Structures are given as C-alpha cells and as structure tokens.
Amino acid sequence: xxxxxxxxxxxxxxxxxxxxxxxFRTQRNFRVHAAVTALVVLAGxxxxxxxxxxxxxxxxxxxxxxxxxxxxALEAVVDHVSPDFHALAKVAKDCAAxxxxxxxxxxxxxxxxxxxxxxxxx
Numbered sequence: 001x002x003x004x005x006x007x008x009x010x011x012x013x014x015x016x017x018x019x020x021x022x023x024f025r026t027q028r029n030f031r032v033h034a035a036v037t038a039l040v041v042l043a044g045x046x047x048x049x050x051x052x053x054x055x056x057x058x059x060x061x062x063x064x065x066x067x068x069x070x071x072x073a074l075e076a077v078v079d080h081v082s083p084d085f086h087a088l089a090k091v092a093k094d095c096a097a098x099x100x101x102x103x104x105x106x107x108x109x110x111x112x113x114x115x116x117x118x119x120x121x122x
Contacts, residue, residue, distance in 0.1 A: 047118045070099070
C-alpha cells in the first residue's frame with residue numbers, strides 16, 4: 001500500500017522535521033555534525049566572517065547534514081528490505097557512509113581554507 005501524499009505544505013515540513021529529530025535522536029554522527037556546526041558558528045562569529053564566507057559555511061553545513069540524512073534513510077530502507085546480512089546490502093550501506101565521509105572531508109577543507117589564515121594571523 002502506497003503512503004498517502006502529504007495533505008499540506010505545513011504537514012510536509014512537519015514530516016521533514018520528524019526526520020531531522022529522528023536522525024538527531026538515533027544517529028551519533030548526526031549529533032557530532034551538529035556539535036561541530038555549533039563550534040564553527042561560534043568561530044565564525046568570533047572571526048567576523050564575511051557574508052561570502054558565511055554563505056560557503058552555510059552551504060557546506062547543509063550538504064553535510066543532507067548527506068547524513070540520506071545515509072540514515074538508505075540504511076533504514078536497506079535494513080527493512082534485507083534484515084539478514086547480504087553482501088549487496090553491505091555495499092549500499094558502506095557506499096552511503098563513504099559519501100558522508102567524502103562530504104565531511106570536503107567540509108574540513110572548507111573550514112581550513114576559511115579559518116586557518118585567521119588562526120595564523122593572516
């Protein structure tokens with residue numbers, strides 16, 4: 001049986017927020033990303049980032065959270081359709097986790113590019 005369409009835009013936002021809350025409650029790495037984001041925002045305020053730098057930080061943070069949410073969704077679907085171990089299920093989950101890793105490493109590179117010159121006094 002297909003899931004019914006969302007009755008309204010407001011309901012769609014509520015469903016999306018439920019996904020964020022689920023990820024925050026159940027995914028340690030999502031909470032780690034949230035803590036790092038808080039530190040980055042504090043550092044950005046301390047170093048008085050430019051509007052452009054804030055835009056880059058915001059986009060980077062959004063992509064990291066998006067990757068983590070998609071990883072969480074994919075893991076849930078894989079666990080549902082393949083509750084027992086299956087090599088392809090492992091590949092799917094490992095690749096989704098790798099996607100988060102790649103994005104997170106890119107976020108670190110963005111952070112280094114923005115904050116390192118300030119930390120070095122440049």
